[in-house]
Amino acid sequence: MSLRRLAPPDIQPASFAFNAENAEWARATIAKYPPGRQASAVISLLWKGQEQEGWVSHPMVESIAKMLSMPFIRVLEVATFYTMFNLEPVGTYLVQVCTTTPCWLRGSDAVVAACKKHIHPHEKTVSADGKFSWMEVECLGACVNAPMLQIGSDFYEDIDGPITERMIADLRAGKSIKPGPQNSRIASEPEGGALSLNDPALYDGSMIGKYKVQAPPPPAEPKKPGA
Numbered sequence: 001m002s003l004r005r006l007a008p009p010d011i012q013p014a015s016f017a018f019n020a021e022n023a024e025w026a027r028a029t030i031a032k033y034p035p036g037r038q039a040s041a042v043i044s045l046l047w048k049g050q051e052q053e054g055w056v057s058h059p060m061v062e063s064i065a066k067m068l069s070m071p072f073i074r075v076l077e078v079a080t081f082y083t084m085f086n087l088e089p090v091g092t093y094l095v096q097v098c099t100t101t102p103c104w105l106r107g108s109d110a111v112v113a114a115c116k117k118h119i120h121p122h123e124k125t126v127s128a129d130g131k132f133s134w135m136e137v138e139c140l141g142a143c144v145n146a147p148m149l150q151i152g153s154d155f156y157e158d159i160d161g162p163i164t165e166r167m168i169a170d171l172r173a174g175k176s177i178k179p180g181p182q183n184s185r186i187a188s189e190p191e192g193g194a195l196s197l198n199d200p201a202l203y204d205g206s207m208i209g210k211y212k213v214q215a216p217p218p219p220a221e222p223k224k225p226g227a
């Protein structure tokens with residue numbers, strides 16, 4: 001775990017405010033909690049702020065602390081504790097590359113190399129065109145399709161270096177890319193299709209009643225001493 005702190009003052013924006021739609025959403029969210037418990041909305045508000053701006057800034061923390069009648073430090077503690085909050089500006093596309101053991105064993109080094117080559121040599125740094133930034137993250141829970149990465153809310157799985165390069169190039173050119181496995185797999189089935197439970201009779205009703213639950217065998221008689 002690296003040290004997490006707000007971005008330096010020279011890149012902080014002058015102010016933060018929720019746009020009209022998000023401000024309305026924030027009011028409704030805060031109102032869900034009983035009087036005196038508004039602080040419970042802190043993660044929701046930080047998340048909405050990040051969705052709006054891409055990252056959590058110093059003015060955003062100040063503004064949310066004021067909205068929830070919380071000390072600044074309490075909101076800062078939350079923002080710096082949870083790694084899903086970005087504490088520095090991100091590109092239009094934030095590429096989160098899983099490098100935990102299963103993804104690493106399956107080739108995440110090549111995925112990271114592609115990001116370094118086509119986005120920026122350093123993680124958490126916005127590319128020259130402002131479109132991308134990338135970062136290493138811990139397991140995203142898609143290990144059966146390792147290696148994988150996340151862009152926005154979507155997972156891109158079964159990737160390698162060249163596939164990562166192609167995805168970045170397509171996004172840069174304004175093309176959409178297909179989430180999910182990038183090979184022929186469907187979800188986490190074997191490539192080429194399922195290898196088990198693929199007898200059609202299992203699904204047409206013809207097997208109903210054909211299998212009976214077997215009674216367990218009687219317990220063995222204990223051996224008599226000296227027998």
Ligand code: FES
Pocket residue numbers: 098099100101102103104138139140141142143146147148
């Ligand atoms: S190790 Fe990469 S998704 Fe789990």
